[in-house]
Amino acid sequence: MNKKQVQTIADIARLANVSKSTVSRVLSNSSLIGEDTKERVRTIVQQNHFIINAYARQLSLKQSRTVGFVVHPFSNDFSISDLFLLEVMGGISNTLSANGYDMLVIQVDPQETEWAHQYLDSRRVDGFILLTSTWRQRHIQTLVEMGAPFIVWGVPQMIFHVPSVAGDNFQGGTLAAEYLLRSGRRHLAFLGGPAEEPEIQLRFSGYAAALTEAGRSIDPAFVIYEAYSSTAGTLGMQRLLEQASGLDAVFVTSDLMAMAAMQVIHEHGRRIPEDVAVVGYDDLSIAELTNPPLTTIRQNIPLAGRLLAQNLINYWRTGQVTKVSIPVELIIRQSA
Amino acid sequence: MNKKQVQTIADIARLANVSKSTVSRVLSNSSLIGEDTKERVRTIVQQNHFIINAYARQLSLKQSRTVGFVVHPFSNDFSISDLFLLEVMGGISNTLSANGYDMLVIQVDPQETEWAHQYLDSRRVDGFILLTSTWRQRHIQTLVEMGAPFIVWGVPQMIFHVPSVAGDNFQGGTLAAEYLLRSGRRHLAFLGGPAEEPEIQLRFSGYAAALTEAGRSIDPAFVIYEAYSSTAGTLGMQRLLEQASGLDAVFVTSDLMAMAAMQVIHEHGRRIPEDVAVVGYDDLSIAELTNPPLTTIRQNIPLAGRLLAQNLINYWRTGQVTKVSIPVELIIRQSA
DNA sequence: CTGAAAGCGCTTACAG
DNA sequence: CTGAAAGCGCTTACAG
Numbered sequence: 001m002n003k004k005q006v007q008t009i010a011d012i013a014r015l016a017n018v019s020k021s022t023v024s025r026v027l028s029n030s031s032l033i034g035e036d037t038k039e040r041v042r043t044i045v046q047q048n049h050f051i052i053n054a055y056a057r058q059l060s061l062k063q064s065r066t067v068g069f070v071v072h073p074f075s076n077d078f079s080i081s082d083l084f085l086l087e088v089m090g091g092i093s094n095t096l097s098a099n100g101y102d103m104l105v106i107q108v109d110p111q112e113t114e115w116a117h118q119y120l121d122s123r124r125v126d127g128f129i130l131l132t133s134t135w136r137q138r139h140i141q142t143l144v145e146m147g148a149p150f151i152v153w154g155v156p157q158m159i160f161h162v163p164s165v166a167g168d169n170f171q172g173g174t175l176a177a178e179y180l181l182r183s184g185r186r187h188l189a190f191l192g193g194p195a196e197e198p199e200i201q202l203r204f205s206g207y208a209a210a211l212t213e214a215g216r217s218i219d220p221a222f223v224i225y226e227a228y229s230s231t232a233g234t235l236g237m238q239r240l241l242e243q244a245s246g247l248d249a250v251f252v253t254s255d256l257m258a259m260a261a262m263q264v265i266h267e268h269g270r271r272i273p274e275d276v277a278v279v280g281y282d283d284l285s286i287a288e289l290t291n292p293p294l295t296t297i298r299q300n301i302p303l304a305g306r307l308l309a310q311n312l313i314n315y316w317r318t319g320q321v322t323k324v325s326i327p328v329e330l331i332i333r334q335s336a
Numbered sequence: 337m338n339k340k341q342v343q344t345i346a347d348i349a350r351l352a353n354v355s356k357s358t359v360s361r362v363l364s365n366s367s368l369i370g371e372d373t374k375e376r377v378r379t380i381v382q383q384n385h386f387i388i389n390a391y392a393r394q395l396s397l398k399q400s401r402t403v404g405f406v407v408h409p410f411s412n413d414f415s416i417s418d419l420f421l422l423e424v425m426g427g428i429s430n431t432l433s434a435n436g437y438d439m440l441v442i443q444v445d446p447q448e449t450e451w452a453h454q455y456l457d458s459r460r461v462d463g464f465i466l467l468t469s470t471w472r473q474r475h476i477q478t479l480v481e482m483g484a485p486f487i488v489w490g491v492p493q494m495i496f497h498v499p500s501v502a503g504d505n506f507q508g509g510t511l512a513a514e515y516l517l518r519s520g521r522r523h524l525a526f527l528g529g530p531a532e533e534p535e536i537q538l539r540f541s542g543y544a545a546a547l548t549e550a551g552r553s554i555d556p557a558f559v560i561y562e563a564y565s566s567t568a569g570t571l572g573m574q575r576l577l578e579q580a581s582g583l584d585a586v587f588v589t590s591d592l593m594a595m596a597a598m599q600v601i602h603e604h605g606r607r608i609p610e611d612v613a614v615v616g617y618d619d620l621s622i623a624e625l626t627n628p629p630l631t632t633i634r635q636n637i638p639l640a641g642r643l644l645a646q647n648l649i650n651y652w653r654t655g656q657v658t659k660v661s662i663p664v665e666l667i668i669r670q671s672a
Numbered sequence: 673c674t675g676a677a678a679g680c681g682c683t684t685a686c687a688g
Numbered sequence: 689c690t691g692a693a694a695g696c697g698c699t700t701a702c703a704g
Contacts, residue, residue: 007457008681019691024683034689051457055395056681059696064391069441073426082621086422090409093443102460105405105439107429121343121387124438230625259625266627285418289566289595291602291627344697355675360699370673392697395680674704682696688689 006048015048016041027052058123066102067312068125070115070139073107083256083284084301085131088153091305092129099313101126113142120148126316129308132156132199151312153304155198163315164323165307169199172297172328173206176251176279179295179330181214185249185277188222191236191261192253195225203253203281222247226257233260241268249277249336255284255296262290262335277336293333300326342384351384352377363388394459402438403648404461406451406475409443419592419620420637421467424489427641428465435649437462449478456484462652465644468492468500468535487648489640491534499651500659501643505535508633508664509542512587512615515631515666517550521585521613524558527572527597528589531561539589539617558583562593569596577604585613585672591620591632598626598671613672629669636662 006012009027013020018041025033026041044050058064069092071085093103104125108115116139119125128143132154140160143150151163180188190207192200208218222244226232233256240247241264252258258280262272270276272292280287283298303326311322342348345363349356354377361369362377380386394400405428407421429439440461444451452475455461464479468490476496479486487499516524526543528536544554558580562568569592576583577600588594594616598608606612608628616623619634639662647658 010681020682021684021691021693022689025690028683032689037689049453049457051453053395053681054458054460055391055400056696057683059389059391059395059681059698060683062696066440073430082422083419086418089441090443093441094409097443103441104402105425105429105441107426107433117385117387121385122390124390230621256622256625259622259627263625263627263629285566286592286595286622289592289599291595291599293599346697356698357675357677357700358673361674364699368673373673389697392680393699395682395697396699398680676703678699678701680698683694685694686692688691 006050008053012041012044012048012050016044062123064123064126065100066104066125067096067309068104068106068119068128070106070108070128070130072110083286084282087284087301088131088305088308091302092309093305095306095309099309101309101313108139113139116142116146116148120146127151127312129153129312132197149312149315151308151315153308155202157198161321163311163321165304165311166199166323166325167299167304168325168328169202170206170209172281172299173203173208173251174210175206175328175330176203176281176297177207177210178214179332180249180251180277180279180336181210181216183277183336187244187246187248188216189240189244189247189250190223190253191233191240191250191257192223192225193228193232193257197228200225200253207251219244228254228257230256230260233257234264237261237264241265247276249279251279251281253281255280255282255287255290255294258294258296258335259286259290262294273334273336279336283331287331288333290335292335295333295336296331298329298331300329342386344389348377348380348384348386352380398459400459400462401436402440402461403432403645404440404442404455404464406442406444406464406466408446419622420618423620423637424467424641424644427638428645429641431642431645435645437645437649444475449475452478452482452484456482463487463648465489465648468533485648485651487644487651489644491538493534497657499647499657501640501647502535502659502661503635503640504661504664505538506542506545508617508635509539509544509587510546511542511664511666512539512617512633513543513546514550515668516585516587516613516615516672517546517552519613519672523580523582523584524552525576525580525583525586526559526589527569527576527586527593528559528561529564529568529593533564536561536589543587555580564590564593566592566596569593570600573597573600577601583612585615587615589617591616591618591623591626591630594630594632594671595622595626598630609670609672615672619667623667624669626671628671631669631672632667634665634667636665 009020009023012023026038096103127149130152132152153165155166156162156164224236224240226236252261258278262278265276272278280294280296283296287294287296345356345359348359362374432439463485466488468488473493489501491502492498492500560572560576562572588597594614601612608614616630616632619632623630623632
């Protein structure tokens with residue numbers, strides 16, 4: 001239809017009676033150019049709805065202004081990070097585009113580490129954002145070895161000195177346990193994601209600290225680690241109900257697992273919260289839609305997204321490796 | 337760290353003692369080049385882990401091999417498309433990358449239509465994938481006027497001749513109503529998303545057709561349209577409970593709204609499904625985690641994602657506008 | 673079957 | 689303050 005005639009900087013230059021150099025400088029708002037010239041060129045740019053060719057620009061500048069958001073294949077067995085990922089993506093994408101960056105979603109096979117070279121060496125992205133989880137520690141190692149710029153959500157192993165943003169997991173565990181104790185629960189169980197996850201370890205430590213503080217001991221039968229999926233939540237809760245007799249509260253380290261756990265509790269004919277109190281983790285948007293609405297530890301996910309994007313950009317600008325921890329908050333609804 | 341020496345096609349050419357042209361042709365597997373030469377060049381490419389510069393390539397070829405997946409800003413008021421979007425993204429991304437395309441996520445303000453020029457004229461993407469919803473019909477118009485290549489999930493207004501993939505909404509409505517009728521429900525209500533949505537209209541038509549078929553009439557007090565969010569689900573169900581006396585079943589046109597509706601039903605002291613049966617729509621992954629597990633109309637979301645990607649690619653190759661409708665399926669769990 | 677050269681549309685050091 | 693020219697790393701029509 002309206003095939004535009006004016007497609008390149010050279011077209012604009014011709015129309016404005018200046019050189020391509022000048023047009024280029026006007027577009028990047030160089031201080032070299034006089035105000036009147038800028039004005040004139042800009043008018044012509046606007047009249048013709050000219051938009052600069054991204055690839056030519058990137059080829060010249062040798063940067064893509066694009067970041068790769070690395071996700072694993074979305075599986076049938078809905079895993080916690082899926083929903084978390086969606087919610088954090090909003091904040092990332094906003095902040096990125098406010099800073100003139102685009103976001104490429106890269107779905108990678110956990111087994112494979114070629115993707116990093118693929119995207120970085122081809123210059124399609126300037127760096128990566130990823131969410132940690134066990135299998136990704138290997139990916140982190142690869143990235144570190146490559147010298148790739150990236151930032152992670154979560155707690156990278158200590159040996160890696162990489163930019164990260166994480167929730168205050170210890171505090172999260174503490175808040176959950178203290179609240180359950182305060183509301184009179186006597187036999188608290190812990191249903192966690194994978195034991196290898198630093199996040200999960202920290203949440204357990206916080207939880208354990210609160211129990212110890214209150215003079216309670218920790219019965220191993222009341223502690224279960226599972227995978228990070230809803231199926232794992234179901235399995236874990238079933239085991240807990242069998243082996244943890246007297247249980248009247250459970251702290252589950254993800255909202256999705258908590259939903260699965262609540263189903264199991266109901267199936268066993270126990271009421272929530274009367275018989276068993278449930279506290280989740282994350283405060284995903286669906287947490288307020290569960291039945292009963294889920295009491296949970298809120299991670300400030302929009303903030304997390306913003307910081308991930310911002311700190312990666314800052315890292316490019318300043319080279320500074322920031323490790324920030326953001327506060328968590330107890331959201332009391334009706335499941336506990 | 338390992339700053340690679342071999343970064344361009346010229347480096348490879350030098351090492352292999354051939355011209356850049358030849359290397360380029362080997363990389364694109366041109367039939368012009370002899371097998372032995374190909375072999376030799378490929379070996380050197382591999383030994384040096386050479387990866388072609390994407391931007392230079394795109395600049396030469398004048399195509400980006402990237403598609404823009406257009407999403408609206410993720411809001412606090414969790415709306416149906418948010419979760420649907422995540423699940424459909426998996427299939428899109430897989431199929432895209434299997435065909436050598438990248439996926440850029442573009443978050444756009446509903447009010448604004450400049451984004452299309454921004455991304456297309458700058459050549460950052462070759463086309464778009466979007467999910468329809470009311471405000472997007474305007475966007476579709478813009479895209480059509482631009483002559484932009486794109487495909488939509490959902491039912492575009494009839495006047496637009498654009499590639500699309502949609503579920504069989506009429507059938508979905510029919511399945512839901514027939515099942516409720518068959519299981520002995522007598523007073524069915526309809527709680528829908530926005531009345532302007534072609535999808536919702538079709539689901540209602542299917543639902544109404546089944547009722548009529550069964551000799552039932554449709555009481556306007558039993559039909560409510562709301563927005564597409566969970567809040568809307570809450571509000572709508574409250575109104576229904578007030579105005580639709582005798583109601584013993586409700587067909588809700590999205591799983592998220594259905595979750596909200598179930599909360600309201602419970603708050604009113606009614607049991608699900610004994611007092612009120614609930615049927616949702618979409619079969620999002622969380623549908624099996626609700627309490628009780630949600631009976632719903634499954635849209636084959638992974639298939640939808642695959643078709644969206646595939647048919648956009650086919651459209652580029654053949655220019656053919658395909659409008660496909662994919663079957664829906666009733667998934668019986670415990671809410672009805 | 674292979675290569676030299678022009679071109680894709682930008683940016684920027686250099687010269688004025 | 690502005691411009692001519694080289695360069696970013698590819699592809700491909702043209703010539704052999």
